[in-house]
Amino acid sequence: MAEPQDLPPLIGESPLFLDLMERVSRAAPLDRPVLLIGERGTGKELIGARLHFLSRRWEGPFVRVNCAALAESLLESELFGHEAGAFTGAVRRRLGRFELADAGTLLLDEIANASPQTQEKMLRAIEYGAFERVGGNETRHVDARVIGVTNVDLPAEAEAGRFRHDLLDRLAFDVLTVPPLRARPGDIPLLATHFGAAFTGELGRGAFPGFTGRARDALLDHDWPGNVRELRNVVERAVYRHPPDESLIDAISFDPFASPFRPPTAIPKPPKEPTPSPPLDAMAPVDLGAAMAETEKRLIEQALRANRHNQKAAARHLGLTYHQLRGRMRKHAVT
Numbered sequence: 405m406a407e408p409q410d411l412p413p414l415i416g417e418s419p420l421f422l423d424l425m426e427r428v429s430r431a432a433p434l435d436r437p438v439l440l441i442g443e444r445g446t447g448k449e450l451i452g453a454r455l456h457f458l459s460r461r462w463e464g465p466f467v468r469v470n471c472a473a474l475a476e477s478l479l480e481s482e483l484f485g486h487e488a489g490a491f492t493g494a495v496r497r498r499l500g501r502f503e504l505a506d507a508g509t510l511l512l513d514e515i516a517n518a519s520p521q522t523q524e525k526m527l528r529a530i531e532y533g534a535f536e537r538v539g540g541n542e543t544r545h546v547d548a549r550v551i552g553v554t555n556v557d558l559p560a561e562a563e564a565g566r567f568r569h570d571l572l573d574r575l576a577f578d579v580l581t582v583p584p585l586r587a588r589p590g591d592i593p594l595l596a597t598h599f600g601a602a603f604t605g606e607l608g609r610g611a612f613p614g615f616t617g618r619a620r621d622a623l624l625d626h627d628w629p630g631n632v633r634e635l636r637n638v639v640e641r642a643v644y645r646h647p648p649d650e651s652l653i654d655a656i657s658f659d660p661f662a663s664p665f666r667p668p669t670a671i672p673k674p675p676k677e678p679t680p681s682p683p684l685d686a687m688a689p690v691d692l693g694a695a696m697a698e699t700e701k702r703l704i705e706q707a708l709r710a711n712r713h714n715q716k717a718a719a720r721h722l723g724l725t726y727h728q729l730r731g732r733m734r735k736h737a738v739t
C-alpha cells in the first residue's frame with residue numbers, strides 16, 4: 405500500500421520484520437487498543453503511525469503524546485484538557501489530546517511513565533470513552549483508538565505495583581513486540597543502504613557509492629543497542645565523513661565520542677580483583693548495610709561500563725528491570 409505522504413517508509417525484509425508487518429496489518433482495522441513494545445529506536449512510533457494509516461480511521465486525526473515528557477498534573481490536562489480557571493494559568497478552556505483524537509488514533513508514548521491516577525483516567529477513557537476535563541464536572545465522550553507504546557516490561561511493572569493491571573489487560577488486546585535490530589541482521593544492509601542513499605542525496609552528492617566488505621561486516625557485527633536510530637546516525641556520519649568521490653565507504657565510527665582526549669570519567673574505577681575477605685574472627689566490627697550498598701553500587705557501575713552505558717542492557721545484565729536499575733542508580737547517585 406502507498407505510504408501516506410510525509411511518513412518515512414518502513415524498511416525491512418527479514419522474516420521477523422515481515423511477520424511483524426503482517427501482524428500490524430491484521431491489527432490495524434480492528435477498533436481495539438494495541439500495545440507496541442520494543443527497545444529504543446526500533447521504529448515503534450513509525451509502526452504506530454502505520455497502524456493508524458492502515459485503519460479505517462486513516463482520514464481522522466493521528467495524535468501523539470509522550471507521557472514521560474510532562475509532569476503528572478500537566479500530563480493529565482494535556483490528555484484530558486482543562487476548563488478555564490482549573491488551575492493557575494488555565495485562562496482559557498483547552499481541549500485535551502483524547503478529544504483531539506476523536507474519530508482517530510491516540511498514541512500514548514512511554515505509557516509506563518503515567519502516574520497511577522492518570523492511568524486510572526486513561527482506563528476509563530479507553531474502556532468507556534468517558535472522561536472529565538481537569539476542573540470540569542461534565543462527563544465527555546470520545547471515540548479515540550489508543551495505541552500504547554513502551555520500551556519497558558509492562559507486565560513486570562504491573563507485578564511491581566507501578567502499572568495498573570486493569571489498564572494493562574485492556575491495552576493488551578493485541579501486543580506487538582518489535583524485534584531489536586540485532587535479532588534481524590538481514591535488515592542491517594538494507595537499512596544502511598537506504599539511509600546512506602538518502603543522506604548522499606540530501607548532501608547533494610552524486611550516487612551513493614556503497615560500503616566495502618569490511619564496513620559491511622562491521623555493521624553486521626555491531627549489536628546496535630540504539631537500534632535503527634543508531635544505525636541511521638552511524639551511516640549518515642560515515643557518509644558525511646567520506647570524501648565526495650566514487651570510492652566505497654570503508655570507515656565506520658560507532659562512537660562519536662571516541663577520542664584519546666576524552667575527559668576521564670568522574671566515577672572511580674573499582675579495584676581489579678576483589679579483596680579477599682579476612683576470616684570472621686579476625687575482623688573488626690563491620691557495617692554490613694554500608695558494605696552491601698558499596699558492593700551494589702560497584703556492580704551497577706561495572707554493569708553500566710560493560711554495556712557502554714546502555715541502561716536497559718545493564719539492567720538485563722544484573723537481572724533487574726530497567727526501572728529497578730534506575731531506582732538503584734538514583735539511590736547510589738550513579739549517573
Ligand SMILES: Nc1ncnc2c1ncn2[C@@H]1O[C@H](COP(=O)(O)OP(=O)(O)OP(=O)(O)O)[C@@H](O)[C@H]1O
Binds near residue numbers: 415595
Ligand atoms: N524499519 C524502519 N525503516 C526505516 N526507518 C526506520 C525503521 N525503524 C525505525 N526507523 C527510523 O529510526 C528512527 C527511530 O524510530 P522511532 O522513533 O519510530 O523509534 P522508537 O521505537 O519510537 O524509539 P524510542 O523508543 O527511542 O522512542 C526514526 O528515524 C525512524 O524513522
Ligand SMILES: [Mg+2]
Binds near residue numbers: 448449513
Ligand atoms: Mg518513540
